[in-house]
Amino acid sequence: MRFVESGWGIIILLAVDFSYSRSESVIDCLSSSDRDRCAEESLCSSLLVGEICDGQLDCPNGSDEDATLCMDPRWNTIPCHYDNQRRCSGKRPGQCVNPDDFCDNIYQCSDRSDENFCLHFTKQFNQALPLSDSASESDPDEALADDQGDNNSDAKTFWIIVFLLCAIPLTWLFKGYFLSKFAVWFGTRITTSPELSLSMVSLRDAPDADILHMLEFIHTIRSHVIGDDPWEQIEDRMLKIFQRVHDTSTWDQNAKIIFDMGHLLFESDMNWIDEFHVAMHKLERLIHQNDELKVDLCLKHDLGNRYTYDLLWSTEPPGIRKLQCLCPDWFHRMWRSKWFKTVLIFLTITKEAVSYYLDLIKDWVIFIVLYNHARPEHFLEFEAQLLFLLALFLVVPELIQGGYFAHNYKIILGLKAYSFKTIPEVILKILLIPLSPFIPAILLLERGKIAYHNLRIQTILIERMEKYQDALPPKEIDGFKSNFELYQKALEDRDEFFAIIVDAKNLEASTETIFQYILQFMVLLVVRLALGTIVTDGIEKIFFSQVGNLLYVSLVFSFLSLISSRSGIEAWKKQGFFQSKSKILFGMSTFLALLGKVWSIVFYFAPTLGLFYMAVPWFKGRIPFAEDFNISNTTVSSIWVATDPTLGEFTLISLSTYYIFYLIFVPWQCVLLYMVKQFLVPAFRKSSGRSKKLLHIVSCLNFPSIFEDWDEKCSENVQEYDDRWKNVWFEHQLMIFFHGAINVLNCVPTVFCSVQILCRHQYLLQSWFQPTQEEHSAMIVAWILVFSPIYMLVLAYLQRKIILVYYKSGHPWSRIFVKLPSNQAPMESMEGENIHPTASTEQGLTGINVQS
Structure with a gap:
């Protein structure tokens, strides 16, 4: 390395590698106690060691603060001349400043290192507020x-x-x-008598013979359950009695009455209730000649979800049912x-x-x-x-x-x-x-x-x-x-x-x-992760008290x-016919939907709230310099680009405007949902209940709900269920896409701010000012958040997959389609994007018409 000597100072012209022996000898000489030995170097020999590269010009030609010389980080090993000073630790490590000047929102170091690790500030931006401080120290x-x-x-x-x-x-x-x-x-104005709407025909109008047949059947099946008669000996007699009850004009009422009375009579013994359910299922199979599809359709049409759940719960027990069967008899008697x-x-x-x-x-x-x-x-x-x-x-x-x-x-x-x-x-x-x-x-x-x-x-x-x-x-x-x-x-x-x-x-x-x-x-998030922005003294203090635990x-x-x-709402709609697998799959879908909605709204407000380091580049860029430093014959003011004081450079608009836009968008989202449902969902369009529609729109505001499931209306025709299923699956995909699009739009402010952060980081890399540690962290987070719309789309895709699995195997009445031949099962065609049936499927399903 070649040195040029000039009077009191020295200027290093080539400072590419500090390992050259000549540069090392300069620093070794300055740190030596024998300063006479260094006279040949002509380095302002009258200056003390701590006065070299301390940020103050002491030599007439400024050679003691030469930028290239002071680039060597080994100047940090030399203490400042004054005891009340600390050296800057950044790109220009030799500069000395007072300790009180660190984290004071003014750059005293030309490389801005005195404002590093100063993330948490009050809203006035003039006082550091470490996370460990508490209200009692104020x-x-x-x-x-x-x-x-x-x-x-x-x-x-x-x-x-x-x-x-x-x-x-x-x-x-x-x-x-x-x-x-x-x-x-x-x-x-008018006094009327309340009518019974549960039954299709009032029980008072039922023939006495039907009631007697029903009671005869209840007593007969009770004798079988409680007695020791084997099923083979009484099968024909039970079938004849059940056939008479099954063929009555009030079978829709009688079926429910039989189950209610059976539960009332056997309420204290779990084994009796199981035997009662098994006997009822056997009789239904005999009536329909062991055709499981016809049995299921008849159970759904006549018994509904509540009673079918009890019957199928006993005859086809899942794992949790087996665990309950291991409980002692006294527990079942107490439970029932x-x-x-x-x-x-x-x-x-x-x-x-x-x-x-x-x-x-x-x-x-x-x-x-x-x-x-x-x-x-x-x-x-x-x-x-x-x-x-x-x-x-x-x-x-x-x-x-x-x-x-x-x-x-x-x-x-x-x-x-x-x-x-x-x-x-x-x-x-x-x-x-x-x-x-x-x-x-x-x-x-x-x-x-x-x-x-x-x-x-x-x-x-x-x-x-x-x-x-x-x-x-x-x-x-x-x-x-x-x-x-x-x-x-x-x-x-x-x-x-x-x-x-x-x-x-x-x-x-x-x-x-x-x-x-x-x-x-x-x-x-604002209290814990809003760095350099609007964190307030008042809100933060509740986290230093027991009241914060409430949040x-x-x-x-x-x-x-x-x-x-x-x-719970879905289980109520199924009248309890909502098994463990159904709850797990539906709960997973609900979790993904809520996760996407919550985080999309957080991403909407994140830039203006300063969450996830997003306001750090803006905050660092608006801090002024204490003086116009001369860096390699270039002043700071000529190369430093400060950020917009109003944060608009990163957020475009203010937090108040974001609030107003969101509050305006919520009712418009309801209007848009109503229009989409009205034009694209047949069940919603055909419904005459205005209040039911409005209630559904509100429930769809933050969750992809469907208006009516395919099994809510009873039918004895599989083709009708198939048509409803296709409409429901289309509606569910439509709602997932709708909310996914809304979530992606909510991420636009975060994406814009992340791009601005990356641009700001690139400017710092290309200029003399290297990014501070906080700005580097903000850059890493920005690279993560710039892909936030993709995260929303992935959540929507996973939700669609889980809902499809729910309909195929978790839905309580998916058993109807599972028992169809594989080439006729409508759900098998739903794996692809084409949800419409083929001609062979339509022909195969149309011919199935079950009359109970």
């Missing part, structure tokens, strides 16, 4: 204000709980002694006993109401805690906008549920037997909308009454059947009909109330729960609730 006045905020949160939470505890019984009194009686007194069923019914009803109010209290407590700690001063602050969205998604979903409850006011208030004038009807509906948070308490009370009434009727029916085991006297037939019709009416009322609860859960999961979960999840519990509980609610 200003005493501020700590006192935080304590007062905690006390206010505790007080408000206490009064919320007291209000709900007082409001629930007051709601019962208001409903029982005002709403119902006032409505009947003031607004009744009347008292245990009674306790379980009331516990289930109470749990549903309690879980609703616990979730409501949890969301309001989180809102109050965030409000007391954040203390927003104006709406443009992040905390104010966040609190506004939290309140919006607490109030609006309740109003939507209130509208749904108002639509079903007759069922909720027990006024189905009445017809009202227009003005009283409107008044009742208006009163129910603000009472939406307390409707679950009314449903709890009404369902408890129905359960108690149902248990009383069951007791009467069992006593009558035990009393008249040999023959039912003619004078008792009318009484038996009346009691059993009351029993069916109680079941109908129970299903109606449960349908309202399921629809309310569907609305809650589709609106309040998922949006509250996303907002709370973003609060957590973690809420996130876990809400996500599990979203998945379980969807699976």
